[in-house]
Amino acid sequence: MSSLIELKEVSRLYGFGDATTVALDEVDLTINKGEFIAVMGPSGSGKSTLMNIIGLLDRPTYGNYKLAGQNVSKLRPGRAAKIRRDRIGFIFQSYNLLPKLSILENVAMPLLYKGMGQTRRLKQSASILETVGLFDRQYFMPRQLSNGQQQRAAIARALVNNPSLIIADEPTGNLDSAASLLVMELLSEIHRDGNTVLMVTHNPELTRYASRVVYMRDGSIVYDEETPIGKVPAMAKRIMYFMPKKTEEDELAGVSALLKTIPGGKSADPAYPAYRQAGRSGRPVGKKARKPQKAAAKRTTKKRTEKVAKR
Ligand code: ADP
Secondary structure (H helix, E strand, O other): OOEEEEEEEEEEEEOOHHHOEEEEEEEEEEEEOOOEEEEEOOOOOOHHHHHHHHOOOOOOOEEEEEEOOEEOOOOOHHHHHHHHHHHEEEEOOOOOOOOOOOHHHHHHHHHHHHOOOHHHHHHHHHHHHHHOOOHHHOOOOHHHOOHHHHHHHHHHHHHOOOOOEEEEEOOOOOOOHHHHHHHHHHHHHHHHOOOEEEEEOOOHHHHHHOOEEEEEEOOEEEEEEEOOOOOOOHHHHHHHHOOOOOOHHHHHHHHHHHHOOOOOOOOOOOOHHHHHHHOOOEEEOOHHHHOHHHHHHHHHHHHHHHHHHHO
């Protein structure tokens, strides 16, 4: 399989001097064409930063990023925008549809930027809307659609360009379970058609749609697990059952607590050896273990940053 995305020692730093935050810490990640990757990790672990860099909305401070064989680490903004338009489709938690345009016009937007004529643009958009089950809603305004329908329209907009990569950031975060199921089935279908999907989620249940799950903590990938589609992988299952969860915050706390048990995080969890056996297909990424001094220095920097922020 050929690789679509290759990140080599990619770091993203925010701020300067004492107030530096290391949002991504020398991340290595290769994604092959046709993979469906779920990215999990507690809040602040670097998921959005990683998505922004892969989606060419941001550039690494250090390191190399190759997209479809092309080095895109240091592109000028105009060039990055063009590649983004041609190759990447974004789906956000909050749909981001333009309220004053019809669903059809919203979906056709990326083609307008591309300079396609109106007739072709609308025809192509109507055909994509049919794929997502919204053909009969094409002349509606976004506010006339349910949340689930709006998200399906946003998916149509992400697909209309025929991108090589779909980036979905918590695509079901605002949806009830029935609408979530529809959206996930749609993403699954897109994946089955041979597309590459990269999805951030806090919901371990959704990892069953993925072919691989990547877990992040403190700006690093700490675990990387291939998984048969249809199954929640071992590590995500543990996140689900690690502690009782009632609110989203509890859920995040669960993810946080569990990720602390991953190699490199020096497990205090007595169940840890059992998980290691169960997660045989997974790959702990023990970078922190190799670089204890750097990790300690980073923690000090973070503490300092927090202190400064509190003042
Ligand atoms: P996640 O998506 O997992 O919640 P983020 O990628 O948003 O994590 O953030 C990773 C780290 O980088 C956090 O410590 C966050 O505070 C910091 N960060 C993100 N964006 C900025 C920014 N624009 N300026 C300063 N720090 C940032």
